[in-house]
Amino acid sequence: xxxxxxxxxxxxxxxxxxxxxxxxxxxxxxxxxxxxxxxxxxxxxxxxxxxxxxxxxxxxxxxxxxxxxxxxxxxxxxxxxxxxxxxxxxxxxxxxxxxxxxxxxxxxxxxxxxxxxxxxxxxxxxxxxxxxxxxxxxxxxxxxxxxxxxxxxxxxxxxxxxxxxxxxxxxxxxxxxxxxxxxxxxxxxxxxxxxxxxxxxxxxxxxxxxxxxxxxxxxxxxxxxxxxxxxxxxxxxxxxxxxxxxx
Numbered sequence: 001x002x003x004x005x006x007x008x009x010x011x012x013x014x015x016x017x018x019x020x021x022x023x024x025x026x027x028x029x030x031x032x033x034x035x036x037x038x039x040x041x042x043x044x045x046x047x048x049x050x051x052x053x054x055x056x057x058x059x060x061x062x063x064x065x066x067x068x069x070x071x072x073x074x075x076x077x078x079x080x081x082x083x084x085x086x087x088x089x090x091x092x093x094x095x096x097x098x099x100x101x102x103x104x105x106x107x108x109x110x111x112x113x114x115x116x117x118x119x120x121x122x123x124x125x126x127x128x129x130x131x132x133x134x135x136x137x138x139x140x141x142x143x144x145x146x147x148x149x150x151x152x153x154x155x156x157x158x159x160x161x162x163x164x165x166x167x168x169x170x171x172x173x174x175x176x177x178x179x180x181x182x183x184x185x186x187x188x189x190x191x192x193x194x195x196x197x198x199x200x201x202x203x204x205x206x207x208x209x210x211x212x213x214x215x216x217x218x219x220x221x222x223x224x225x226x227x228x229x230x231x232x233x234x235x236x237x238x239x240x241x242x243x244x245x246x247x
Contacts, residue, residue: 005226008038008233026236049083058086064107076111086118092165102145120159127166147193156201161228167208176217183223215245
């Protein structure tokens, strides 16, 4: 049975006072089958972990290296030591601004799994790729690098987040029909690697300007198992409404 998730990505936002203010407003009532979490910046992981109860705390990035002379990097073992539950990998901003390759993303996924941290594997196409009909080819290449290094038993331990690059931070959102088509493709693609039964265990989230207005219709699609929420997750009331939209 698939797990539903609503995960917030705070990106480069929120300091201690902001976190305190957010937690003062945010009231999360546990819902069966729904896991909720947020990813603050690295410097506030420990602070956030000490204040959250019933809320998963995630990292926005991890090194592909375990240890050594890699100044500025943070390993999966260190994230585990901080009590991190999940970690984003392959976000389009990491791919674009920090030249992260599909192979590097695959290395990070393997490291996270070895420390029992849920990798949230981000994938998605640019506007040009979308408009020229290359979306599935691009997403297939991004996921193939990861899937080719996983055992079938590990598929249920990862999450895939489809984030069309043209819809991240732009206010644009893929229509529910377009999002469902890509999510269905991702599940079928996973089935090609691991079998259709195993593919049904894979949680696939939609990201890309998800908000309280668009969430319910997106989450109603059969292959969409929740959302990876950016800007709206910075507003606790909006984030709560998005969670409520996932029934």
